[in-house]
Amino acid sequence: MVWLQKWAMRQKGVLVGNAIFSICIGLAIIAQSYAIVQVVNEVFIKKSAFSATFPYIAVLIGAIIIRVICTSVNRQLGVRLSTNVKKHVRQSLLKKWQQDPLQISVKGQTGSKVTMLIEMIDQLESYYRDYVPQVIQSMLVPFILLIAVFMTHIYSGLILLCTAPLIPVAYIIVGLQTQKKSERQLKELTFFSGKFLDLVQGLQTLKLFGQGKQQREELAENNRAFQTSTMSILKVAFASTFFIELVVTLGIGLVAIEIAYQMITFETMTFAPAFFILAIAPEFYNAIKDLGSAFHSGRGSMAAAEILEEELERPIEPVKWGTQPLEQQPSIEIKQGAFQYGDAFKLEQLNVKVPPNSRTAIVGPTGQGKTTLLNILAGVYELTEGHVKIDGKLRQEVSKDAWFEQIAYISQHPYLFTGTIAENIQMKKGACDEVAIQRAIEQAQLGDWIATLPNGMHTAVGEAGRGMSGGEKQRLAIARAFYKQCTIVFFDEPTMGLDVQTEQLLQRVMDELAQTRTVITVAHRLHTIQQADQILLVHNGTIEQTGTHQELLQKSAIYREMVGGERHEGTC
Numbered sequence: 193m194v195w196l197q198k199w200a201m202r203q204k205g206v207l208v209g210n211a212i213f214s215i216c217i218g219l220a221i222i223a224q225s226y227a228i229v230q231v232v233n234e235v236f237i238k239k240s241a242f243s244a245t246f247p248y249i250a251v252l253i254g255a256i257i258i259r260v261i262c263t264s265v266n267r268q269l270g271v272r273l274s275t276n277v278k279k280h281v282r283q284s285l286l287k288k289w290q291q292d293p294l295q296i297s298v299k300g301q302t303g304s305k306v307t308m309l310i311e312m313i314d315q316l317e318s319y320y321r322d323y324v325p326q327v328i329q330s331m332l333v334p335f336i337l338l339i340a341v342f343m344t345h346i347y348s349g350l351i352l353l354c355t356a357p358l359i360p361v362a363y364i365i366v367g368l369q370t371q372k373k374s375e376r377q378l379k380e381l382t383f384f385s386g387k388f389l390d391l392v393q394g395l396q397t398l399k400l401f402g403q404g405k406q407q408r409e410e411l412a413e414n415n416r417a418f419q420t421s422t423m424s425i426l427k428v429a430f431a432s433t434f435f436i437e438l439v440v441t442l443g444i445g446l447v448a449i450e451i452a453y454q455m456i457t458f459e460t461m462t463f464a465p466a467f468f469i470l471a472i473a474p475e476f477y478n479a480i481k482d483l484g485s486a487f488h489s490g491r492g493s494m495a496a497a498e499i500l501e502e503e504l505e506r507p508i509e510p511v512k513w514g515t516q517p518l519e520q521q522p523s524i525e526i527k528q529g530a531f532q533y534g535d536a537f538k539l540e541q542l543n544v545k546v547p548p549n550s551r552t553a554i555v556g557p558t559g560q561g562k563t564t565l566l567n568i569l570a571g572v573y574e575l576t577e578g579h580v581k582i583d584g585k586l587r588q589e590v591s592k593d594a595w596f597e598q599i600a601y602i603s604q605h606p607y608l609f610t611g612t613i614a615e616n617i618q619m620k621k622g623a624c625d626e627v628a629i630q631r632a633i634e635q636a637q638l639g640d641w642i643a644t645l646p647n648g649m650h651t652a653v654g655e656a657g658r659g660m661s662g663g664e665k666q667r668l669a670i671a672r673a674f675y676k677q678c679t680i681v682f683f684d685e686p687t688m689g690l691d692v693q694t695e696q697l698l699q700r701v702m703d704e705l706a707q708t709r710t711v712i713t714v715a716h717r718l719h720t721i722q723q724a725d726q727i728l729l730v731h732n733g734t735i736e737q738t739g740t741h742q743e744l745l746q747k748s749a750i751y752r753e754m755v756g757g758e759r760h761e762g763t764c
């Protein structure tokens with residue numbers, strides 16, 4: 193709530209406009225009621241000529257026009273408020289994610305991020321478009337009407353004053369009851385959207401593993417849970433509407449009885465003020481009641497706000513960069529480094545030296561932090577302790593652009609964009625340097641395969657590389673590294689899925705890449721490991737051993753075990 197208000201307060205001009213037009217609405221209601229009362233008074237009580245009512249009819253028409261215009265302007269101001277706030281929240285979220293897009297992209301579901309950026313921010317709309325303008329209107333209009341009633345007849349004013357708070361009380365009770373439910377509903381929606389996107393992306397894998405039916409049932413179950421929580425919120429909302437209507441009817445009834453006593457029994461009131469109060473009373477309650485419908489939609493925004501606030505406040509540790517250029521193929525060094533994913537997993541006592549133009553293999557049992565170490569070296573993650581040096585300089589002194597110009601990163605599942613093979617290699621759309629791309633294709637040993645394609649390097653690859661084998665995708669990613677003329681290659685070697693021929697082909701390509709470049713590989717294959725100048729054995733949350741293949745065979749039992757497994761099974 194405070195977070196939502198904070199964003200609204202940044203739009204002071206719109207809020208002041210809302211207040212001014214709300215005061216105008218209050219005054220227009222008084223003028224409208226006064227004019228109606230005077231018309232009836234002139235025609236039925238005073239029995240005047242109809243022409244005597246003309247000035248009041250003019251006031252009545254004027255008041256109605258002003259009321260309609262002010263209400264419409266207030267709505268437009270609400271739309272402007274919500275558009276401005278949504279734009280600013282979206283910008284803040286993007287700005288936060290841009291602090292370290294690499295880190296953000298490797299963490300969490302893509303679907304959840306998309307839901308957060310689009311649907312969740314859209315859910316803020318009802319709070320700013322309906323709720324905030326209505327709160328301002330529902331505070332000012334009843335206040336103005338109450339003053340008018342008090343000035344006309346004090347006891348009627350007191351009845352309105354005593355019964356009116358019951359309406360907000362009902363809303364508060366409903367709000368408290370629905371808060372937890374709407375938070376749960378939103379979490380279910382986020383989970384549902386994320387899961388749906390994941391299922392669509394992984395449809396082929398699920399079908400191949402015969403998991404289609406089970407996933408369909410799970411999705412239906414999530415859908416039912418979302419439906420149930422929506423219905424339980426609606427139930428509370430309907431019950432509250434009944435209670436509020438009861439309060440309004442009783443309030444107007446009490447005012448009417450009191451006025452009747454004043455007019456008939458005590459004869460202390462004439463027709464005109466009595467009718468004026470009766471005309472104002474429903475307007476008074478309606479102005480407070482309108483808050484209700486806006487309040488319900490406002491509550492939905494609060495749950496979204498909580499999730500967005502949490503995301504915006506969540507600290508991220510962006511990798512720190514500086515401005516110094518890199519003039520040569522740099523060395524990389526980690527000194528006394530430590531890294532932690534929340535409380536879950538920790539790597540510590542990291543000490544690594546990677547000289548230029550050397551081959552480093554990162555090995556270790558599964559889940560020990562090999563990819564994490566590769567990501568630290570590549571500048572995807574920041575150390576929580578210690579420091580990284582590039583070319584002898586602290587990483588926070590080196591220019592980020594200079595670093596990313598030097599490196600290529602080949603992950604286990606390289607992403608291929610919609611576009612041609614050439615566009616995928618040069619990593620941008622449009623005209624390309626065909627000679628350089630052809631050279632990279634040949635170096636990545638993709639030439640024969642591309643020659644069989646109808647449009648050669650200009651053949652389109654489908655979204656996410658559909659239509660290409662795992663080995664072809666890997667080689668296309670390697671072609672990117674050749675084309676880029678990088679000096680350091682980070683490679684997360686695929687653990688499985690490549691046939692022996694493709695594997696040998698990849699090895700030859702990697703050997704060629706390594707001739708003039710620094711290559712740092714998460715290695716699973718004996719060939720890669722044996723070729724390395726140094727091997728980092730990641731185990732028990734640290735780099736347990738460093739050395740060549742022969743040295744590690746002598747020093748480490750776990751290494752001997754892993755390499756022994758490789759001889760039999762093909763991978764470590």
Ligand SMILES: Nc1ncnc2c1ncn2[C@@H]1O[C@H](COP(=O)(O)OP(=O)(O)OP(=O)(O)O)[C@@H](O)[C@H]1O
Nearest residue numbers: 298299533536537557558559560561562563564565
């Ligand atoms: N973004 C993340 N947030 C929290 N924990 C993570 C994250 N990424 C990885 N982990 C955890 O950190 C540990 C190390 O993961 P990492 O991928 O570096 O291991 P690995 O040795 O490369 O594994 P594998 O050989 O199976 O690829 C694992 O326990 C993993 O579950």
